[in-house]
Amino acid sequence: MEDVKTFESICNLLRNRSYKLTPQRQTILQTFLEQADRHLSAEEVYMLVKHQNPEIGLATVYRTLDILAEIGILLKNDFGDGRSRYEFSRKDEHHHHHHLICLGCGNVSEFDDDLLESLEAVIIKRNKFKILDHDLKFYGYCHECGEGH
Amino acid sequence: MEDVKTFESICNLLRNRSYKLTPQRQTILQTFLEQADRHLSAEEVYMLVKHQNPEIGLATVYRTLDILAEIGILLKNDFGDGRSRYEFSRKDEHHHHHHLICLGCGNVSEFDDDLLESLEAVIIKRNKFKILDHDLKFYGYCHECGEGH
DNA sequence: AAATCTCTTGCAAAGGAGTGTCATTATCAT
DNA sequence: ATGATAATGACACTCCTTTGCAAGAGATTT
Incomplete structure (x- = not known):
C-alpha cells in the first residue's frame, strides 16, 4: 500500500489502472504536487498548467482531475463557491478532515x-x-x- | 416574534418588508407549505406551482425563493446534487440541524x-x-x- | 521498428443551473 | 381610480462542466 505521494508512485498507480501516462497528465500531476497544500479549482489548475504546456485543453484538465479523484489521489470538494476544488487525499485518514x-x-x-x-x-x-x-x-x-x- | 409559520404570518412578513403580495408569490408559498417536510429545488417548486398557475415563470420562482430565504422563511441548502434545495427554517434553532x-x-x-x-x-x-x-x-x-x- | 489497437487529446458545441434585461403588467398607497 | 413603483414572463446570456468527434498519441504485438 503506497501512502507517500511521489510523482513516481502516482504514475505507477495510473499505469496499474491501465490509464496511459500522457505528458498532459504528467504536467497536471506535477503542478498539483507543487501546490500540495492548496485547494485548486479546475480553472486554476488549467492556468498553472498552461505555463508549462500552453497547448493543453481545459477539458483535459477536467478529465484528468476526474481520474485522479477516481483512483483516490485527489479529493473533490465543494466549498460553495460554484466550482469544484481539489486537494490531495491523505489516505492515512480513514475519515477526512x-x-x-x-x-x-x-x-x-x-x-x-x-x-x-x-x-x-x-x-x-x-x-x-x-x-x-x-x-x-x-x-x-x-x-x-x-x-x- | 412570529415563529409559527402560517400562510398569513408569512404574508404579513412580506408586506412589512415592503414586498408586494403577488398571486405568484402566494402560490409558491402555499405550495411550499403543503410540502413543508421536503427539500425542494427551484425546478421542483416550478413544476408543482405550474399545476396551480401554468402562467408562472421559472425566473419568478427563483426570485421568490431568494426573497423567502432573505427574510428568513426558507433555508437554501446545497446537498451536492448540483442544485440548491430549500426548506423551511425553524427559527427556534440557533444553530440549524x-x-x-x-x-x-x-x-x-x-x-x-x-x-x-x-x-x-x-x-x-x-x-x-x-x-x-x-x-x-x-x-x-x-x-x-x-x-x- | 512497424503496425495495430485503443485510449487521449483539443476543439467546439452542448448541458444545466442560475441571473440579467426589458417591455409589459400588477400591486399598493393615496 | 390613479399614479409611482415593483414584479412578471420571456428569453438571452453567464458560468462551470461535460460530451461528440476527428485527429493524434500511448502501449503492445509482430
Missing part, C-alpha cells in the same frame, strides 16, 4: 477532529442510516480577515 | 445535535477563526435503500 472556509479571502484551512465518529454511531442507531461519508464545513473569518467582522 | 443524505433515493432526513457547539469553541481558540456558520452532512443509505449496500 474538515474545512474552515473564510468568507473574506476565500482561503480554506483544515481541521482534524474525531468528534464526529461518536456522532455517527448515534445516528446509525437512532436513524437507521448507514453512513458512508460525512462533510463538515465551518464558514467564518480567518485571523487576517477577522478584524472588522 | 444537520442532514442525512441518502445516496440511494436522494431523500434527505434531519438530525439534531449540539456536539458541534463545543467543537466550534475549540476551533476558535486553536485556529483563530471566527465561526459564523457550519454545515454538516452525512452521506449514506437510508433504511429503505440500506439493504444491498
Whole structure:
C-alpha cells in the first residue's frame, strides 16, 4: 500500500489502472504536487498548467482531475463557491478532515477532529442510516480577515 | 416574534418588508407549505406551482425563493446534487440541524445535535477563526435503500 | 521498428443551473 | 381610480462542466 505521494508512485498507480501516462497528465500531476497544500479549482489548475504546456485543453484538465479523484489521489470538494476544488487525499485518514472556509479571502484551512465518529454511531442507531461519508464545513473569518467582522 | 409559520404570518412578513403580495408569490408559498417536510429545488417548486398557475415563470420562482430565504422563511441548502434545495427554517434553532443524505433515493432526513457547539469553541481558540456558520452532512443509505449496500 | 489497437487529446458545441434585461403588467398607497 | 413603483414572463446570456468527434498519441504485438 503506497501512502507517500511521489510523482513516481502516482504514475505507477495510473499505469496499474491501465490509464496511459500522457505528458498532459504528467504536467497536471506535477503542478498539483507543487501546490500540495492548496485547494485548486479546475480553472486554476488549467492556468498553472498552461505555463508549462500552453497547448493543453481545459477539458483535459477536467478529465484528468476526474481520474485522479477516481483512483483516490485527489479529493473533490465543494466549498460553495460554484466550482469544484481539489486537494490531495491523505489516505492515512480513514475519515477526512474538515474545512474552515473564510468568507473574506476565500482561503480554506483544515481541521482534524474525531468528534464526529461518536456522532455517527448515534445516528446509525437512532436513524437507521448507514453512513458512508460525512462533510463538515465551518464558514467564518480567518485571523487576517477577522478584524472588522 | 412570529415563529409559527402560517400562510398569513408569512404574508404579513412580506408586506412589512415592503414586498408586494403577488398571486405568484402566494402560490409558491402555499405550495411550499403543503410540502413543508421536503427539500425542494427551484425546478421542483416550478413544476408543482405550474399545476396551480401554468402562467408562472421559472425566473419568478427563483426570485421568490431568494426573497423567502432573505427574510428568513426558507433555508437554501446545497446537498451536492448540483442544485440548491430549500426548506423551511425553524427559527427556534440557533444553530440549524444537520442532514442525512441518502445516496440511494436522494431523500434527505434531519438530525439534531449540539456536539458541534463545543467543537466550534475549540476551533476558535486553536485556529483563530471566527465561526459564523457550519454545515454538516452525512452521506449514506437510508433504511429503505440500506439493504444491498 | 512497424503496425495495430485503443485510449487521449483539443476543439467546439452542448448541458444545466442560475441571473440579467426589458417591455409589459400588477400591486399598493393615496 | 390613479399614479409611482415593483414584479412578471420571456428569453438571452453567464458560468462551470461535460460530451461528440476527428485527429493524434500511448502501449503492445509482430
